[in-house]
Amino acid sequence: MKKYYLDEHTAAYAEMKERGIAAWDQYYDPDSYSFDRFMMRPFLEQALETAAIGGVGRALEYGCGTGAASCFLARCGFEVEGIDITPDAIELARRYALERNLNVAYAVRDITQCRFAEPVFDLVVDNYCMQSIVTDEDRDSLFAAVRSGLKNGGYYIVATAMYHSGRDYGDGYYDSEKGIVYEKLEADPALFSDTLYRDGGYWLPHRRHLTADALRAELQRAGFSIVYQQEGNVICKLSSVSDRHL
Structure with missing residues (x-):
């Protein structure tokens, strides 16, 4: 069965490749964003300064897409690895890094299927x-x-979309208890994992939009301590009691 997040990203990056769109943010808002002016960049610059992280060491960007943040980190001096589930995204990421004379190690991988042999x-x-x-x-x-x-002593820097009362989910279904947004599934539900049957039809997980407090609590339960948080912009470190094998 296919993961619920695969088709959306496969289709989007195929379209971006065909139309010459360089970045996910630009795909959704071409007037505000570009490859070098990506949405997370102001917070990422702030986070590197706040945490006093110089451009020395190894960095991983998962869900890297076409590599906007990975290239930014490489320009800052990091040795960067970028992974994404979508082959088209990784193909474009390699192209854009090469055009900028940046060395980023890209690979098609799903972060939910990864375990690293050692903390690097x-x-x-x-x-x-x-x-x-x-x-x-x-x-x-x-x-x-x-x-x-x-x-x-390393840092985990997150920028994620959040719940707010003004969000319009259209025909979607928002589970306020878990913060999960579902979309009505028109395809055969047997093809997908993690479907939900509700109101006589099947729904597919689409997004998770938490409140700031819920996100903070989730990260803490997962073994991270919060260094800084402003809504969905978070700087974390491993908790002193974190168990890597949780």
Whole structure:
């Protein structure tokens, strides 16, 4: 069965490749964003300064897309690895890094399926990927992957979309208890994992939009201590009592 997040991203990056769109943010808002002017960049610059993280060490960006944040980190001096589930995204990421004479190690991988043999990263970055990793199981796997690869004293920097009362989910269904947004599934539900049967039809997990307090609590339960948080912009470190194998 296919993961609920696969088709959306496969279709989007195929269209971006065809139309010459360089970045996910630009795909949704071309007037505000570009490859070098990506949505997370102001917070990422602030986070590196706040945490006094110089451009020395190894960094991982998961859900890297076409590599905007990965290239930014490489320009800052980090040795960068970028992973994404979508082959088209990784193909474009390699192209854009090459055009900028930047050396970034890109690979097609799913962060929820990763475990790193040893903690090698000084920095792990989530550039608006987390909201697309929806289910409890997948988010637990995500955090386990980060714990397995992040060095003691390293930083986990997250920018994620959040719940707010003005959000319009259209025909979607928002589970306020878990913060999960579902979309009506028109395709055969047997093709997908993690479907929900409700109101006589099947629904597919689409996004997870938490409140700031719920996000903070989730990260703390997952073994991270919060250094800084402003809504969905968070700087974390491994908790002193964190178990990498949780």
